[in-house]
Amino acid sequence: QVQLQESGPGLVKPSETLSLSCTVSGASITDYYWTWIRQPPGEGLEYIGYISNSGSTNYNPSLKSRVTMSIDTSENKFSLKLTSVTAADTAVYYCARHYYNSRAYWISDYWGQGTLVTVSS
Amino acid sequence: IQLTQSPSSLSASVGDRVTITCRASQGISSYLAWYQQKPGKAPELLIYGASNLQTGVPSRFSGSGSATEFTLTISSLQPEDFATYYCQQVNTYPRTFGQGTKVEIK
Numbered sequence: 001q002v003q004l005q006e007s008g009p010g011l012v013k014p015s016e017t018l019s020l021s022c023t024v025s026g027a028s029i030t031d032y033y034w035t036w037i038r039q040p041p042g043e044g045l046e047y048i049g050y051i052s053n054s055g056s057t058n059y060n061p062s063l064k065s066r067v068t069m070s071i072d073t074s075e076n077k078f079s080l081k082l083t084s085v086t087a088a089d090t091a092v093y094y095c096a097r098h099y100y101n102s103r104a105y106w107i108s109d110y111w112g113q114g115t116l117v118t119v120s121s
Numbered sequence: 122i123q124l125t126q127s128p129s130s131l132s133a134s135v136g137d138r139v140t141i142t143c144r145a146s147q148g149i150s151s152y153l154a155w156y157q158q159k160p161g162k163a164p165e166l167l168i169y170g171a172s173n174l175q176t177g178v179p180s181r182f183s184g185s186g187s188a189t190e191f192t193l194t195i196s197s198l199q200p201e202d203f204a205t206y207y208c209q210q211v212n213t214y215p216r217t218f219g220q221g222t223k224v225e226i227k
Contacts, residue, residue, distance in 0.1 A: 035216075045156075045164065045207055047216040060215040094163055105170040106211040107154060111163035 002026040004095050004112035011118050012089075018082040018117055022095030027110075029053065029076045033098035035108060036069065036080045038091040041116075046091075050098045051078055085119045092116050122146055122210050126219035132227040139195040141222045143208035148188040152212035155184055155193045158221075159204045167206075168193065198224070 008020035022034065036048040049059035051069040059067045063082070071078040082089060093115055096108040123146040133139050143153065151171040156164035166175045168184035171191055181196045195202055203226055208219040 044220050045209075045218040047218070049215075058214050062215075096163075101169070103170055103173060105152065105154075105173070107166055107169045107175070108164075108209075109166050109175065111165075114163050 002097060002110040004097070004110055006093060006095050006112045006115040008115060008117070010116060011120065012085055013121050014086055014119055015084055018080070018085050018089060018093075018119075020080045020093055020095075020115065020117070021077050022079070022112055023075070023077040024097075025076070027097070029071055029078060030073055033100075034071070034078045035096050035098040037094045037096060037108070039094070039114075040088075040091045048080065048082075048093075087119050090117065090119045122149060122213055122217055124208050124210055124217055124219040126206075126208060126222050128222060129220065130223040130225060132225050133198050134227045135198055135200055137198045137227075139198050139202075139224060141193045141206055141208075141224075143186075143191045143193070143219050145189045145191075145210055149210045149212035151187050152210060153184075153186070153191050154209045154211060155182075156207045156209065157202075157204045158207065164207060169211075195224075 003025045005023045012018045030053045033052045035050040051057050057069050066083045068081045096111040125144045127142045153171045155168040158164040167178050167182050172184045183194045205221045205223045207221050
């Protein structure tokens with residue numbers, strides 16, 4: 001069973017950098033793509049981007065200038081950094097597997113439980 | 122690509138047939154997924170490829186459509202189905218989601 005677990009600070013000051021990690025168990029991080037999605041309180045879902053098993057990335061243009069994703073194969077985890085945060089970045093951040101399944105569709109089938117990050121001084 | 126779901130919310134009773142619509146601002150073939158999200162939980166994949174049921178999802182859920190218009194149908198609403206439902210296009214990047222449809226108890 002594939003499991004993902006987000007970790008990182010729950011409170012970040014404005015203008016600082018948000019840093020989260022997602023540790024994967026039950027699957028090798030080198031076998032799949034991985035994605036970050038966020039959800040502001042009471043609002044809908046927003047795609048942040050993905051990172052491939054080889055380290056290539058795709059970021060949402062709305063966040064591209066502030067986002068960096070990376071993978072750590074030794075610890076089977078991947079990470080998100082978002083710089084110059086403001087209150088608008090307050091959200092629950094989810095990591096998920098981004099998988100090209102046998103029917104040739106991209107799906108996000110396994111998700112972490114999510115972690116709330118609040119941007120406030 | 123913008124996705125517009127309708128309605129934004131609905132009230133229904135256990136046993137009702139429920140239909141949610143998702144319209145795309147441009148054609149996305151069958152590259153659409155549906156997710157269910159309960160309060161405080163991560164979204165769960167229900168349908169991929171517009172009409173394919175994800176493993177483990179009850180058969181009362183079904184999806185249909187192509188190009189710009191899609192529907193999610195729950196044939197007989199169960200108590201555990203009260204949740205918010207999102208569509209997501211996986212045709213192009215950036216992936217985008219509909220704004221959600223909240224299904225509440227009547």
